[in-house]
Amino acid sequence: MNLFNTILDFIFPPHCLGCKKMGKYICISCADSINCCIQHIETDCISVLRYRQTIIKDAIWFLKYKGKKPIGKDLAIFVYDGLLEELSEMSMMENFSEPILIPIPISKSKYNERGYNQTEVISRELSIIDGDRSFSYDPKILLKIKDTKSQAKMKDKIHRLKNLKGCFVIKNQEKIKNRNIILLDDITTTGATFHEATSVLKKAGAKRVLCVAVAH
Numbered sequence: 001m002n003l004f005n006t007i008l009d010f011i012f013p014p015h016c017l018g019c020k021k022m023g024k025y026i027c028i029s030c031a032d033s034i035n036c037c038i039q040h041i042e043t044d045c046i047s048v049l050r051y052r053q054t055i056i057k058d059a060i061w062f063l064k065y066k067g068k069k070p071i072g073k074d075l076a077i078f079v080y081d082g083l084l085e086e087l088s089e090m091s092m093m094e095n096f097s098e099p100i101l102i103p104i105p106i107s108k109s110k111y112n113e114r115g116y117n118q119t120e121v122i123s124r125e126l127s128i129i130d131g132d133r134s135f136s137y138d139p140k141i142l143l144k145i146k147d148t149k150s151q152a153k154m155k156d157k158i159h160r161l162k163n164l165k166g167c168f169v170i171k172n173q174e175k176i177k178n179r180n181i182i183l184l185d186d187i188t189t190t191g192a193t194f195h196e197a198t199s200v201l202k203k204a205g206a207k208r209v210l211c212v213a214v215a216h
Contacts, residue, residue, distance in 0.1 A: 001044055010057065014068070014070070016030055017030070017055050017058045017059055017062065018030030018033070018054075018055045021049070023073060024074075025059065025068060025070060025071045026055065026059060026071070026074045030055060031074070031078075033055075034049065034053060034055065034056065034078060035049075035050060036048055036049060036078050036082055037050070037082075038080065038082050038086060039216055041188065041191060041213070041216055042191060042196075044208070044209060044210050045110060045191060045194055045210075045211040045212075045213075046082075046086055046210070046211070046212055046213070047188060047190070047212070047213040047214070047215055047216030048078060048079045048082035048083070048212070048213070048214060048215070049075075049078055049079070049214055049215040049216075050215060050216070051187060051215040051216060053199040056081060056215050057215075058073070058111075059071050059074065059075060060118075060186050060187060060215060061062065062212065063075070063118045063121065063122075063186075064118045064186065067114075067115070069116065069121050069215070072118065072121035072122045072124070072125050073125045075122050075186075075214055076122050076123075076125035076126045076128075076129060077125075077129065078214075079122070079126060079212070079214055080126055080129050080130070083126070083134075083182070083212060084134060086210070087099070087134055087135070087182075087210075090210065096180050096208060096209075096210065097155075097180065098135075098136070098179070098180065099134075099135045099136075099179070099182045099210065100135065100137070100138055100141070100157070100175070100176065100180070100181055100182070101123055101126065101127060101136065101137045101138070101184060101198050102123075102136045102138060102141050102142050102181055102182065102183055102184070102201075103117060103119040103120040103122070103123040103139055103142075103184050103185075104119050104183065104184065104185040104193060104194075104197060105117060105119075105120075105139075105142055105143055105144040105168070106119075106144055106188075107144045107145070107146060107147045107148070107167075108144075109147055110147065114190050116196050117139075118186055119184055119185055119186050120139050120154075122160055122184065122186065123137060123139065124137070124139070128182070135182055137201060138175065140171060140172070140199060141163050141170060141171060141175055141176060142168055142169075142170060142171075142200070142201065143168065143169050143170075143171055143181075144167050144168055145167060145168070145169050146153050146166070148163050148164055148167050149163050149195065151163065151164075151190075151192065151216065152189075154192075156190070157190035157191070157192050160190055160192035160193075161192045161195060161196060163192075164192060164193060164196040165196065167196070168196060168197050168200045169200065170183060170200060170201065170204040171206050173204045173205065176201060176204055176206045177204075177205035177206075178205060178206075178207050179206060179207055180202045180206075180207050180209075180210070181201055181206045181207075181208070181209045181210070182209075182212055183197055183198065183201070183209050183210065183211045183212065184212050184213075184214070185211070185212075185213050185214070186213070186214045186215070187213060187214065187215050187216070188211070188213035188215075189216070191211070194211040194213075198211060
């Protein structure tokens, strides 16, 4: 799929998801129109972009389901400044130092089907932008060991939490003991995924977990 998409992008160059101008998936003009605003969804849980913005919704959809991985870099650029702002405040006021960035994983079968994890793509781009100045990056600490039903099909947070129960495990537990964690996901709605993953990380010895959603 990755090679196929690369060939398609060469034959048919990307068009902006907003204005349809050829060249990039999000052109400079449309990027300037995107509202980046940190939302504190709940304690230790923030989002940077608004999913209601059509271009953001389309960008996440094209990254997640159409294999357009270059969009991950665009989204990471938007997220980075907001993340740094939050980290700066937390490091001064709450001693949130030397965090590890961990993407929310997908199951092995889903990874094999899709060929990649969209949240891992964004996290990797964030790590490249940061260059290990503000956080380290490790995508192999948190694993998803079973398939779950689509969270979008669950009625409410209680059903979503039940759907996710026991799906995450920790590998290399010693790496996170007494460490601060940045947990990244592409979208959050009820926060159930973050809640379950945070619980597993803290039981394994993580000091504090900051949940960051690209969009809400």
